[in-house]
Amino acid sequence: MLVFYLVAVTGIALVADMRASIASAASAFFAFNFFFTTPYHTFFVANTHDILALIAFLGLSIIISRLVVRARERTRDAMRRSRQTDTLYQLSVALIRSNEVESVSASIAERVQRMFDLNRCAVLLVEGDGFRVGAATDDGIDVTDRELFSTARRALHEREMTGLGTRRLQLGNGASSPRGNETLVVPIRTTDEPIGVLVVVRDYDRRPFNDEESRLLVTFANQAALAIERSQLTEQRTRAEILSRTDELKSALLSAVSHDLRTPLASIKASATTLMQSGVSWDEADRLELLEAIDEETDRLNRLVTNLLDLSRIEAGALNLARDWYEPAEVVNEVLDRSAHLLEGREVRLDLPSESTLIDIDFVMISEVLANLLENAVKYSPANDEIRIAARKLGDMLEFRVEDRGPGIPAGDEERIFDRFYRVEKQPRSRSSGMGLAICRGFVEAHGGSIAAQPNPGGGTRFSFTVPLARAEAFTAEPPAGQVAQP
């Protein structure tokens, strides 16, 4: 019988709290006394051994119920803690994944809203003397609201979560719960740096924030502080890098301009003033030489100015492609004609597709690329060695190749030669400004192609670049409109 009562008391302890368990233990004690000890149906106990048994029973019931309730609470605690840890873990994983302040803030706001079953959550970031919305789950947060502003300032300053008067922040769609809502402002800050505040809004109807939730909110805010600080630092570093790169470009440009532009100017000035000297009679050969110097140097100046303009257009992303269909041969011919003076009769072997092929390019840009590569090949290979220009289809692209038998590009430089103002170290001080190949890359990439340099299997260098083919379906089509005019 006694065992039956003990089971009942344990059972109650499993589902009820401590007070109910002790009450059930006590009532079991009295019921046992009433029904099962002599004299029956009274609370009077006749036998001393019955008294002892009853007291033992009461003690046992109380101990069992306390143990059971405590165990149950511990399990509940453990489960809650594991849930919190889980959420915190998920939050930190999400925060580590994003690098921008905005997306970190958004990720915090969204998770906190879900975790605490909020009506609204926002991350406000310190900006100057005020705040700006880093992220909000809806756009009802007004950062210019004076009470919100001063509460946020106070929370940050006192490093404490601060409540904001009820009904101050309207719920979404302007509808407010009849009992208003509770707004908490949680400071987000590292030890030294105020970063912002977490604003959480919840309807009273749902439930008020309890201590447990408040503690958790603080933990979230601390996580947020670390994550936002990290992303702010990353952003600052990126900005600094861009700035220093722009700076680098500017100083490289300045030195290029001052050196490369001054040199031809100096020779022009020297030649012209020499010719102007009065009282000197130049023989025809000398005169011609001076004049040729002027002529060549103006060409060089012109090329430099064009290059600088092209490069700055590429840097600014301001290339305007005048695309049209051309045959590869048209580009090659134009380049060969233009480079005739450079080639000085040197043989260039052509290897162009025999079937009809049209490419969709800005002619001026692509011929510039080819001319540049040809000029390089001429400059960096012995005078009698063969230069080869080839073109072949490669999927929906056409690949041009310019191959020479020169000394080749030092290993490891194949990529860097396309950087602006990069000059290959081992080359004798050339007249190159380090712009040509950078421009080539800019032009080719603007066409959606790619350019590369690699060792030529037979020795020397092979430059190759791709440009898009004209869309094939239009090849066989009839003229779109109008009749052929009869003569």
Add this chain to the structure above:
Amino acid sequence: MTERVLVVDDERQILRALSAGLRANNYQVELAADGERALTLAASNPPDIIVLDLEMPGPTADTPDGLEVIRQIREWSQLPIIVLSAHAEEREKVQALDAGADDYLTKPFGMEELLARIRAALRRTTQESQADPILDFDSLRIDLAGHVVTIDRAEVHLTPTEFELLRVLATNAGKVMTHQMLLTQVWGPASEDSTNYLRVYINQLRRKIEPDSARPRFIVTDPGIGYRFRPPEEASGRS
């Protein structure tokens, strides 16, 4: 008889250099520093040819820019106009050519090049007066009336469109024909935007009449602008 050249440019140094260079080559030179002056001079005493800078300030009510000068002159005269442009942009040159300019030169240019263009333009004006039904270019012979094209006396079969394209190019030999000019003259005014078809036909035509279509000698591409039919006598002069 010495031909009279009207040079129009707002840059004093350019006027000075061109005037000296042209005079040394036995041309009579008149100078104008703006569009207004150019129009007055051209109207009062028409020159044989105009060399015109495209980048003069304007247009305003009283200073027409280069393009406007071309348009106004074309209202009453077909005298040859060569435009000068410092821009690498093709659009501007195409505009000038479509407005009626005969040729263009990009600054900076050499004096030799300008002289060659002037000679070619003047030669075309004297040729244009004699309408010959048979055009003879070395091996290539075009019978406009009979619609027959022969290369070294062997007949070449051209489609009507190809023949028409060749006719327009060859009767304007030496002159840059913009895509738009060729399209409107061959296919009619509705086809102005179909430059890609033009390319396909040029491509076919070259395969039929060029001795080496990979290195065309008759139909030369003016990148971004159009095509010109290069008569054999110019082929050696220009490379």
